[in-house]
Amino acid sequence: MPEIKYPQGIEKWLLVITAISCAMLELIDTTIVNVALREISGNIGATTTEIAWVVTSYGIANVIIIPLSSMLSNLFGRKIYFTSSVIIFTFASLMCGLSDSLWVLVFWRFIQGIGGGGLLSTAQSIILGAFPPKEQATGQAIFGLGVILGPTFGPVMGGFITDNFSWHWIFFVNVPIGAIAAILASRYVTDLPGVQKLKKIDWWGIIFLVIGIGSLQFILEEGSSEDWFESAEIVFFFTTAVLGIVAFIVRELSIDYPAVNLRLYKSFNLAMGNIMNFVIGMVINGSVFIFPLFTQVALGWTATKQGAFMIPGAIATSVGMIVVSRFLNKGYNPKNIMIIGLLMNSCFLFMLSFSGPDSNETHFFWPFILRGFGTALMMMPILGLAVAGLHGKDLAQATGLSNMLRQMGGAVGIAIINIYLNRSTADIRGNLIGNVSNYNDATSERLGAFTQMFSQAGYSSDQATQAAYSMLDGIVTKQQMLVSYNQGFGMLGFAVLFCIPIILLIRYNKKDKIQVVNEH
Known part of the structure; x- marks a missing residue:
């Protein structure tokens, strides 16, 4: 050679x-x-x-x-x-x-x-x-x-x-x-x-991939707005997705010239690395999706303010990438590095789950620095594991599969969060509304104060009463969103911890560093 x-x-x-x-x-x-x-x-x-x-x-x-x-x-x-x-x-x-x-x-x-x-x-x-x-x-x-800076900026x-x-x-x-x-x-x-x-x-492989993966992506993108399986359209595309993906897998494993070489998954670490890639897509995209909604809907941030806030976390990830690359080059166990990064991301999500109506940039700054550094610790070793030992066209195939799974993981993460938020918001509002009543002293006192405030501002008696009820409804809505998002952050925090067994299954030889033997 x-x-x-x-x-x-x-x-x-x-x-x-x-x-x-x-x-x-x-x-x-x-x-x-x-x-x-x-x-x-x-x-x-x-x-x-x-x-x-x-x-x-x-x-x-x-x-x-x-x-x-x-x-x-x-x-x-x-x-x-x-x-x-x-x-x-x-x-x-x-x-x-x-x-x-x-x-x-x-x-x-x-x-x-x-x-x-x-x-x-x-x-x-x-x-x-x-x-x-x-x-x-x-x-x-x-x-x-x-991968980190693109979606952030x-x-x-x-x-x-x-x-x-x-x-x-x-x-x-x-x-x-x-x-x-x-x-x-x-x-x-x-x-x-x-x-x-x-x-x-492999024309049939390409056709089956387009039908299967395209339909699945459509379901994940449009399912929330179409009320999922209540929609005949979603049921149709779910059926075509299942049939297309099954046909694609059977086709690719039965011919000598597959469009996508699924036989690469005989490598255990490649399979584990891609599972982790899928999870990273869910965690990163899920948290990046839910946080802007949380700050803009529950805390009243503008889109520009929210976007600018994400930059320090991205810088922390950049620093983390440099640090982790040195650790990996020195032969540190990548499994330990991934677990530390995973725990840091879990802590970040749990910290966000205690947000309140008065939370601001100061409350979120250090949690996002923690997330940024933790994401680097998770991502770096996984990028290596997903393509370790491959070269030439096998390396190109593996990178395609790992990137597809990360993209799909992001879509799945956003879909799951959407389902959770929609359902939990309705339940939480029902529980909160049950405590808002004219027979409740706190409610009567708050309505009276609001009515008086609007009356002094020149509103008529009926207008002041209506405005007071609207203001109270706004407070309840903000509280329901706050509780719902906090629970969503907590759910993501627990979900991340379930990745630890996957990491422990990865095979690692202390004599070897994570390397990719390849041709350019």
């Missing part, structure tokens, strides 16, 4: 910067649109239900193309495929910004998701392939930073752009960055040596 030559000097870092920039672009666009949906819907005349398709179409395209990235890379060559993905993503971004109707925007968001999905997994294999085995923790840290950028310019610029900002990235990719990204281009294409 010929000696593997790794990129050196400026060429190496231009390659890494190109890859991580493209990965961050893709991840930023999974969240940047969310904060601008209200303005977009008003501008193009879409309903709240219809505008959700701007997010859903991107997510469906993303989760379909990510596991196929390795096959497409082998089919066209990694240089052509990655460069083409950048160009497709950039052009689709331009067209999204120029869109003047809902379904035109949805179409180009789907195309953008196809290009973006090709960027994420290929970028990870490019970054890992740029570092020799003894420096793999550095490569994992760099990719891990992109997306809402901040979205809020700033929407407040100061227009929603169109959420997409236009990708164009110059994408153009530069395409030029750099065509110059520095190389094909994988020794990988033969595909002679046969």
Whole structure:
């Protein structure tokens, strides 16, 4: 076997910067649109239900193309495929910004998701392939930073752009960055040596994957608004998801040229690493999803204020990545590091579960620093475990599978939190309302004070009474949201602890570091 030559000097870092920039672009666009949906819907005349398709179409395209990235890379060559993905993503971004109707925007968001999905997994294999085995923790840290910083800065950028310019610029900002990235990719990204281009294409495997994973992603994205299995549409897509995924698995395990090599899961640690990737997606996306809702609905924060608050936690994760990469390079047991990170995330969630109506940035600052550092401790070893011992096209397949499972985990986490919040909010409101009565002294006293306040402000007797009841209802609503979110944080905190047995099952040899033997 010929000696593997790794990129050196400026060429190496231009390659890494190109890859991580493209990965961050893709991840930023999974969240940047969310904060601008209200303005977009008003501008193009879409309903709240219809505008959700701007997010859903991107997510469906993303989760379909990510596991196929390795096959497409082998089919066209990694240089052509990655460069083409950048160009497709950039052009689709331009067209999204120029869109003047809902379904035109949805179409180009789907195309953008196809290009973006090709960027994420290929970028990870490019970054890992740029570092020799003894420096793999550095490569994992760099990719891990992109995974964390992209979703964190997306809402901040979205809020700033929407407040100061227009929603169109959420997409236009990708164009110059994408153009530069395409030029750099065509110059520095190389094909994988020794990988033969595909002679046969697994069309049935691709079709089954599109049907199964696409339907599942649709259910997770739209289930909450459609009342889940009360909807005939959700029942239909659930059936197609099950049939599609079963057919896909049977197909991929029965042919010699699968679109996605599921046989890689014979590696126990790869399977455990991907299960943990799924859990990380649930924890990170679940907490990132629930906290903005909590602060904006229960505490009255603006979207920009909430987004800016997340930045110190992301910086803590960046520092944590550097620290953990050094620990891993020195041979520390990654299982111990993961458990410590997991406990830190659990503590963070339990601390948030004691929030009150007077909670502010000061109360949340240190819990989020703890979360940021703990996330680095969880993510770094898992990135290594999920691809350990693989190289070439197997490495590309493994990165595609691990990224798909992290994306799916995020969608599952958000769906579960949505179900929980909807049901718990109704129960909690019922319990609170039971204690609000004209026969209750505290209620009568509070209503009297409110009525007097509005009367002194010039309201008529009837108006003052009505305003007092409305104000009391607002207080009850805020309290119900506060209790509901606190319980949600507590539930997530307990859920994280159930991952400890999974970590303990991972096989680790003290003589070995987490390394990836690969070809670039």
